[in-house]
Amino acid sequence: MELTVGARLRSAVSEAEVIVIRTPGGAVAVTCGGLPVLSGDDASPKREIQPGHEGAVVLGKRYVDESDTLELLCTKPGEGELAVDGLPLRLKSAKPLPSSD
Numbered sequence: 001m002e003l004t005v006g007a008r009l010r011s012a013v014s015e016a017e018v019i020v021i022r023t024p025g026g027a028v029a030v031t032c033g034g035l036p037v038l039s040g041d042d043a044s045p046k047r048e049i050q051p052g053h054e055g056a057v058v059l060g061k062r063y064v065d066e067s068d069t070l071e072l073l074c075t076k077p078g079e080g081e082l083a084v085d086g087l088p089l090r091l092k093s094a095k096p097l098p099s100s101d
Contacts, residue, residue: 001036002027008040009072013049016057016078024069032057033080055081055088062092 003023010017013033017040030037034050057063059077064070065084071092072082082089 001030003030003070008075009037010040010042011057011078011080012036012038012044012047013080014046014057014078015076016074016080017076018057018063018072018074018082020071021062021073022069022071024065024067028070028084029086030070030072031083031086032078034083035080049080053081053083055079057082058091063089064092065089 003020005020005023007020008017009030011032012035016032034053035047038044057074057078057080059074061074063072063082066087070084072089
């Protein structure tokens with residue numbers, strides 16, 4: 001799937017929704033719960049989470065790939081592990097604030 005910044009994606013297995021914040025360019029396969037994500041307006045019925053892809057998507061958290069080229073922001077929480085091209089996405093860590101001496 002070719003991603004664009006600002007695109008809304010929805011899980012096929014739960015109520016989870018994300019927005020694309022940063023994209024690597026080119027086609028990538030984004031999944032949630034082991035199944036491909038759907039466009040934000042797709043109303044397909046929910047399916048079962050695939051074994052080995054359990055987890056949860058947390059509201060307000062950002063998820064990135066290993067190379068930090070893809071970033072997704074969760075706008076609606078739900079079940080299922082987010083992954084891109086078969087590799088799980090990780091929570092983006094917060095940047096530490098500078099000390100105030």
